[in-house]
Amino acid sequence: MPCSPRPRPAATALAAAAALALLVTITGARAQQPPAHTANAPQPARFDGYQVVRVVNRSPDDLLRMMRAGAEVWDCHGVGIGPSRYLVSPDAQARLKAAGVQAQVLIRDVQALIDRERDQVAQARELRGPGYFSTYRTYAEISAFIDSLVATYPAMASRVSAGPSLQGRDIFGIRITGPGGPPAGAKPQVLLNSLQHAREWITGATSMWIANQLLASYATDSRVRRLADQYEWIIIPVVNPDGYVYTWSTNRLWRKNRRDNGNGTTGVDTNRNWGYQWGGEGASALGSDETYRGAGPFSEPETQAMRDFILANPRIVIAVDIHSYSQLILSPWSYTAAPCPDASIFDILNAGFEAAVESVHGMNYTAGPTYTTIYPASGAAGDWTYGAAGALGWGMELRDTGQNGFTLPADQIVPTSEETWAGLAWVADWLLDNPPLLITFPRGVPASVAAAAQNTIVFSVQRAFLRPAPGTAALFWRVGRSGPFQQAAVSSQADGSLAAAVTAGPCNSVLQFYVEAQSTTGQVVRFPSAGPAAPLEAVALQSPVVFADGFETAGAWTVGSPQDNATSGQWVRGTPIGTAAQPAAAHSGAACSFTGQGSPGGALGEADVDNGQTTLTSPLINLAGAPDAAFSYWRWYSNNAGAAPGADTFVVDVSADGGASWTRAETVGPAGPGTTGGWIQASWRLSALSPPVTPTSQMKVRFIASDLGAGSIIEAAVDDFEVRSFGCPLPPCPGDWNRDGAVVPADVAEFISAWVADLQNGTLVTDVNGDLAVTPADVALFVNAWNASLSGACGG
Ligand code: 0X9
Numbered sequence: 001m002p003c004s005p006r007p008r009p010a011a012t013a014l015a016a017a018a019a020l021a022l023l024v025t026i027t028g029a030r031a032q033q034p035p036a037h038t039a040n041a042p043q044p045a046r047f048d049g050y051q052v053v054r055v056v057n058r059s060p061d062d063l064l065r066m067m068r069a070g071a072e073v074w075d076c077h078g079v080g081i082g083p084s085r086y087l088v089s090p091d092a093q094a095r096l097k098a099a100g101v102q103a104q105v106l107i108r109d110v111q112a113l114i115d116r117e118r119d120q121v122a123q124a125r126e127l128r129g130p131g132y133f134s135t136y137r138t139y140a141e142i143s144a145f146i147d148s149l150v151a152t153y154p155a156m157a158s159r160v161s162a163g164p165s166l167q168g169r170d171i172f173g174i175r176i177t178g179p180g181g182p183p184a185g186a187k188p189q190v191l192l193n194s195l196q197h198a199r200e201w202i203t204g205a206t207s208m209w210i211a212n213q214l215l216a217s218y219a220t221d222s223r224v225r226r227l228a229d230q231y232e233w234i235i236i237p238v239v240n241p242d243g244y245v246y247t248w249s250t251n252r253l254w255r256k257n258r259r260d261n262g263n264g265t266t267g268v269d270t271n272r273n274w275g276y277q278w279g280g281e282g283a284s285a286l287g288s289d290e291t292y293r294g295a296g297p298f299s300e301p302e303t304q305a306m307r308d309f310i311l312a313n314p315r316i317v318i319a320v321d322i323h324s325y326s327q328l329i330l331s332p333w334s335y336t337a338a339p340c341p342d343a344s345i346f347d348i349l350n351a352g353f354e355a356a357v358e359s360v361h362g363m364n365y366t367a368g369p370t371y372t373t374i375y376p377a378s379g380a381a382g383d384w385t386y387g388a389a390g391a392l393g394w395g396m397e398l399r400d401t402g403q404n405g406f407t408l409p410a411d412q413i414v415p416t417s418e419e420t421w422a423g424l425a426w427v428a429d430w431l432l433d434n435p436p437l438l439i440t441f442p443r444g445v446p447a448s449v450a451a452a453a454q455n456t457i458v459f460s461v462q463r464a465f466l467r468p469a470p471g472t473a474a475l476f477w478r479v480g481r482s483g484p485f486q487q488a489a490v491s492s493q494a495d496g497s498l499a500a501a502v503t504a505g506p507c508n509s510v511l512q513f514y515v516e517a518q519s520t521t522g523q524v525v526r527f528p529s530a531g532p533a534a535p536l537e538a539v540a541l542q543s544p545v546v547f548a549d550g551f552e553t554a555g556a557w558t559v560g561s562p563q564d565n566a567t568s569g570q571w572v573r574g575t576p577i578g579t580a581a582q583p584a585a586a587h588s589g590a591a592c593s594f595t596g597q598g599s600p601g602g603a604l605g606e607a608d609v610d611n612g613q614t615t616l617t618s619p620l621i622n623l624a625g626a627p628d629a630a631f632s633y634w635r636w637y638s639n640n641a642g643a644a645p646g647a648d649t650f651v652v653d654v655s656a657d658g659g660a661s662w663t664r665a666e667t668v669g670p671a672g673p674g675t676t677g678g679w680i681q682a683s684w685r686l687s688a689l690s691p692p693v694t695p696t697s698q699m700k701v702r703f704i705a706s707d708l709g710a711g712s713i714i715e716a717a718v719d720d721f722e723v724r725s726f727g728c729p730l731p732p733c734p735g736d737w738n739r740d741g742a743v744v745p746a747d748v749a750e751f752i753s754a755w756v757a758d759l760q761n762g763t764l765v766t767d768v769n770g771d772l773a774v775t776p777a778d779v780a781l782f783v784n785a786w787n788a789s790l791s792g793a794c795g796g
């Protein structure tokens with residue numbers, strides 16, 4: 001795998017770190033030299049007798065010793081304190097031995113693995129009709145395979161090009177999507193790319209296996225079909241064609257592109273050249289290094305082409321940059337250890353991704369943020385696709401964990417591909433099943449709205465795993481259950497939520513609505529998810545004020561009840577003088593009701609509630625026929641000023657039978673909010689009380705302040721009492737089938753189509769006579785009701 005120093009161990013001293021930095025540079029430089037002979041030799045570089053060894057460096061001295069022995073960093077797992085992997089020539093092996101270095105041999109003979117691979121490739125070609133995935137394929141073969149896939153599946157596949165490489169080779173790819181799913185041009189896209197690093201041959205083979213899987217299994221595998229239909233897949237197998245060709249012709253272990261750096265060194269690591277946090281930690285400024293970042297962000301034609309291609313495909317939601325080896329799943333960030341903004345989403349996705357990969361062949365993979373899971377890497381693809389392009393960006397390291405390294409035996413192409421596909425398919429499925437934007441109603445989804453009036457519906461759109469595109473959040477509404485929706489005017493609130501203005505129809509009509517927003521990647525999200533097909537619904541109700549009392553004048557309120565036993569502080573009406581516990585003014589106007597007036601300058605405890613309770617009861621309030629009602633008031637309550645704070649309560653009850661029985665609306669105290677004075681508004685819907693209260697003509701509300709604790713100071717006050725009835729004066733018109741407030745022929749038409757749908761689906765929506773069957777009798781009953789409504793009070 002990778003190529004840069006690991007994060008330094010915490011214990012390393014500053015001086016040691018500096019020495020280390022120097023060593024890394026020098027060692028990296030050595031690693032760059034072609035091991036056996038010059039880069040452009042006619043024969044491929046040979047690695048006879050070269051070994052890959054694992055050495056645990058315990059100090060900067062250890063590192064120095066490795067460098068002097070001529071050990072080269074093998075795989076960018078880096079060099080540092082701790083375990084490192086080195087490519088060691090036979091000479092260097094002797095020097096290490098002489099120096100007494102403890103090295104564990106991971107690969108006994110690197111050339112043997114290269115030879116084995118070369119033989120395998122040659123043999124596979126000699127076999128008649130070997131499976132395409134039985135061996136590794138050249139740049140030209142991969143290109144031809146894409147052409148053959150496009151020829152075989154012309155309706156689903158097309159060839160694409162990101163642009164030319166430095167040496168002018170095409171960075172080609174294949175675009176795949178099924179005939180189902182969202183319309184062309186609206187599908188979310190998945191980008192898979194591989195072979196940024198030339199020697200990581202398994203990655204190009206895996207990419208092409210996945211392309212083939214999407215096409216060849218579309219007809220038979222329902223999961224493949226769903227993923228191919230719902231997404232557009234773009235697979236770019238060889239991002240670094242020049243390097244890849246070079247690994248076939250000249251040096252099997254070449255990693256970078258083939259840039260002449262102008263100082264005798266060759267190659268830019270394209271995976272350090274992307275322009276998001278370019279040039280930071282984990283990228284080298286030295287042309288000789290395996291992690292050379294290049295002259296500037298996007299200085300290379302390969303990364304430029306990929307950048308422009310991705311920007312031209314703005315619906316990419318998943319971008320996976322495939323590497324080998326080490327069996328890792330790497331999420332952002334790679335430039336910093338700080339968690340990325342979507343860390344919690346990536347935690348879920350990484351876990352599912354990993355489990356899905358492992359479930360296929362039991363191979364162990366590790367998933368996590370790149371920086372902390374492998375090492376820092378600035379300018380890597382994943383950080384740009386995530387940070388700049390807004391996709392969920394990953395890097396992957398395929399098989400193995402070092403036994404064969406970059407020369408993974410070809411018989412592992414298929415199993416590696418199968419497990420990789422399983423992981424990607426799991427992520428793609430998860431994203432289809434989870435909304436990418438979060439649409440919520442911070443004040444709840446309104447079940448009722450004010451009839452024939454403008455209403456405000458507050459909603460909010462936040463990122464889940466994609467970002468909302470500015471200005472795309474909208475609420476659509478209509479009166480009734482048919483007809484076109486209209487878009488509400490929306491204004492932003494200080495807290496980031498949005499307020500939509502809608503105009504409700506007449507009483508008992510319904511208001512339907514849904515919210516829609518778009519991600520920056522063009523995905524449309526609706527709440528509810530079916531949008532106009534299954535919108536939210538509120539009933540339009542009137543809510544007139546039917547009783548109000550601000551206690552400015554003497555009303556019909558009564559003080560006292562058979563249970564009252566307070567010896568002072570009984571309720572009075574007027575302007576309170578005010579103490580540390582009592583208000584010094586009404587909530588509004590000059591007067592309120594409160595518990596006991598003291599004398600100007602009197603003591604704190606003068607005329608507070610003592611030794612029992614005092615009750616203030618409203619006059620009878622007539623709510624006959626109202627489907628629901630609510631009462632509200634401003635209250636003041638203080639029980640914390642005396643010697644026994646937090647010992648007493650203030651309660652509010654409601655009665656529907658003239659005071660014979662009561663239902664509790666609220667208990668304030670003995671501790672907690674509302675017990676330390678101050679005017680606070682409270683409001684209660686009768687239908688929401690426990691148990692619910694049905695409005696009658698005999699409604700009453702009472703307020704009880706009590707002092708049971710010895711020595712406590714109790715003061716209460718009430719002001720601006722108000723009762724609203726909720727509902728409509730008349731029951732809904734039986735003929736107004738679509739509840740738009742008008743009885744018109746459309747109601748009959750819609751009833752008939754609902755009745756037919758009931759017959760077809762076995763549902764009972766139009767069973768108006770309630771006999772649990774949908775029959776012509778229901779039609780007759782409805783049409784009669786419609787006729788009656790036409791001439792009645794709710795006629796159209
Ligand atoms: O160092 C790299 O570029 C990658 N490892 S490799 O051994 N294949 O060279 C890992 C980089 C992680 N990639 C992303 N996060 N995109």
Ligand code: ZN
Pocket residue numbers: 196197200322323324
């Ligand atoms: Zn790589």
